[in-house]
Amino acid sequence: MPKKEIVLVLLVAFLVGSIGGAFFLDPIYDELPNFASMIEKNIPNNEETLYLDLSSSVNVKELRENLSATEGFKSFEETSVTIPLWSFNEQEQAYFEDIVGNIDSNYGNYTVNSTGEIEISLINNYSSADALKSFSDWYQLVYGGTLSYAQVHAVLVVDSSALDTFEQSLLSRGIVASHIEGSVQNSIEKTNSSMLSNTQFTVLCGCLGVVVAVLGIYIDSVVPAYRRFRKFLNEKRKR
Structure with missing residues (x-):
């Protein structure tokens, strides 16, 4: 075959590949992380931990009851609340750092940022609703206003096999986990980190097309050479 035709055949093979x-x-390659996670989902006792950032308008008690009634539920814990106010100056920040711990004895550790966010840890199963009510009552008494927004942080632990069910249940309420930890998520992340990008995968397929084309072009010379090589090995063994 003339060289120009060989180049054309290889170019076409690369494009087709x-x-x-x-x-x-x-599309099949993109599904590899999901295929890999299916194995982890079917291993008994595997758990996934979902970190949730909920609006204070969410009925957390109702959410807990609904989730706990779903098969695969392990635990649900409210960990802290974040209350955004206004950007503090140094004096205001120092004031809130001194006063927040005195508002409610059930408050755990808390931080006050200069950006105006106050994050309060919840201890001894103290609910976010009670924590926010205490702060809201104090705020109204001192400043004469009401809180417009707050955020509740919670941790949901479920069986790995039921992860999809809980994600769909949360999504139906407009809730998406901010972070997920567990065997399924680890499997997805490891698979993603080892995969080629879509561009690299496409180029690889093109290169495989070129390899197939080369084999097709030179198959008439490769096969006899392979047979002679095998015959040589057999004769060498007999000796």
Whole structure:
């Protein structure tokens, strides 16, 4: 075959391989993390931990009851609340750092940022609703206003096999986990980190197309050479 025709055949093979990879194989390749996670989901006793950032308008008690009634539920814990106010100056920040701990004896550790956010840890199963009510009552008494918004942080632990069910249940309420930890998530992250990008995968498919084309072009010379090589090995063994 003339060299120009060989180059044309290889170019066409690369384009066909790339197009086939991009449109047919790439969607399957993208599903590899999900395929890998299916194994982890079916291993008994595997758990996933979902970190939730909830608006204070969410009925956390009702949410807890609904989640706990779902198969695969392990635990649900409210960990802290974040109350955004206004950007503090140094004097205001020092004031809130001194006073917050005296508002409610059930408050755990707390931090006051200069940006005006106060984060209060919840201890001894103290609910976010009670914590926010204490702060809201104090705030109204001192400043004569009401809190417009607050955020509740919670941790949900579920069976790995039921992760999809709980994610869908949360999504139906407009809630998406800010972070997930567990065997399934680790499997997805490891698979993603080892995968090629879509561009790299497409180029690889094009290169495989070139390899197939080369084998097709030179198959008539490769096969006899392979047979002679095998015959040589057999004769050498007999000796």
